Amino acid sequence: MRVKPSDPILSCLTCAKGSHSIFSLLDNEQLEELNIHKSCTTFKKGQLIFAENALPLGLFCINNGKIKLSTAGPDGKEQILRLVKGGDILGYRSLLANDRYHCNAVALEDSSVCVIDKSFFMSLAMSNQTLCLALFKKISDDLKTAEEHIVSLSQKNVRERVAEALLFLKATYGFEADGQTINVQLSREELADLVGTSTESTIRLLSEFNTSKLIELAGKKIKITHLEKLTKTANLLY
Amino acid sequence: MRVKPSDPILSCLTCAKGSHSIFSLLDNEQLEELNIHKSCTTFKKGQLIFAENALPLGLFCINNGKIKLSTAGPDGKEQILRLVKGGDILGYRSLLANDRYHCNAVALEDSSVCVIDKSFFMSLAMSNQTLCLALFKKISDDLKTAEEHIVSLSQKNVRERVAEALLFLKATYGFEADGQTINVQLSREELADLVGTSTESTIRLLSEFNTSKLIELAGKKIKITHLEKLTKTANLLY
DNA sequence: ACCGGAACATGATTTTTATCATGTTTCTCA
């Protein structure tokens, strides 16, 4: 988690503009100020960005890359709780709650990340009503998503949940240029850790979806070839 | 959800003092102000306080009683997502996210509830840093709890989850005067809807816990007679 | 390029849990 000063300095002004970042709400002057209170760093695929139980020292702001938030269950099996992408903030829950991290953050691919000074961020959030509301919105949405996940885990079978997870990945990271391939590559085990099932069951269901032409598999790349059927298979509420 | 003006007016000053309420942070002047912007009402056991998809008109503040927040899964089965008690606020997520309710709130017993005007509450929250931070803390804690629930559903078997649910009820509502009986009465079906399992499995496991002297059953009352063993059975992380 | 480990895949088996069936108890309210 050390900050390497050699990393290229990203400007908050260019980074926040046009992105869905929570900081796109700030004006140029505020972004300049923000720029002073951050440092930039990069993480290689597989690298730990922060660890469960650590105290947050700042807010992570993802310039680009993909990150998973996960935690180990009582028997050591991993559970993926959230997925993060460029423009997202990371580690904000612990910061706002004045709490320790309750998940590990691991880079799913090489990622470029800024760290905003904790007390600067907190005073900015408290002094800027728009930002404050955006943070409430963000955490509220995450809570809603988590509670929808609870319902899904309680009431859906593994087939439905695997289909749902693929749609979730699509919703989070979108498609590649071909408009069909999900723009993130997880191992079967990671997908299982997201779905909350065994790796074998995940593999079997992916094969099944492949056979029944809902998806096409090419290594870790998953192409959704029949979105409508896949949505039906997921038995979505909405 | 109608407010009956005939209900006795509860004073925010007496209500907030000494409680764990988020409003115990306010000074007397602010509480007086709050008092003006609220109305009081009561709900009978089983009554709907608000419904999924409705727009929030205010913040509910529980004077006393017990309330469940639940939602129906894709096949109509209910999932209990949160439990609320006297001193708690209710419906705050939707308010802060400017969103519709995503669960139903139903009184588990006769409850006395105040409703605080939406825009008054929002401007109070935005103008009072302490309150604002307390709200961040509250929603962060709820998110953490939800994510722990996700891990539990993914990785624990039904036996562990039933044991965990009993400990959760104890943590939420405490014991009756005897120091052993969980201070809330849920039907077996409601307990199943909290655990995320079938009613039959819940009944079977309660019977098993009863036989192995972890608990004692008397109607809907559940007495925890061997907290340590029950905790072990729950296979808790911490 | 090739060695070795990790990831992927699939079949067989076992375990867990839901569902179905049926009977009993408890509660509600006319």
Add this chain to the structure above:
DNA sequence: TGAGAAACATGATAAAAATCATGTTCCGGT
């Protein structure tokens, strides 16, 4: 207070999913 309904209980069965076993493919590092 007694009839009917709802809740509780438990056994039998079926379905779902995990686990175990084994083989194959892929991939990174020397």
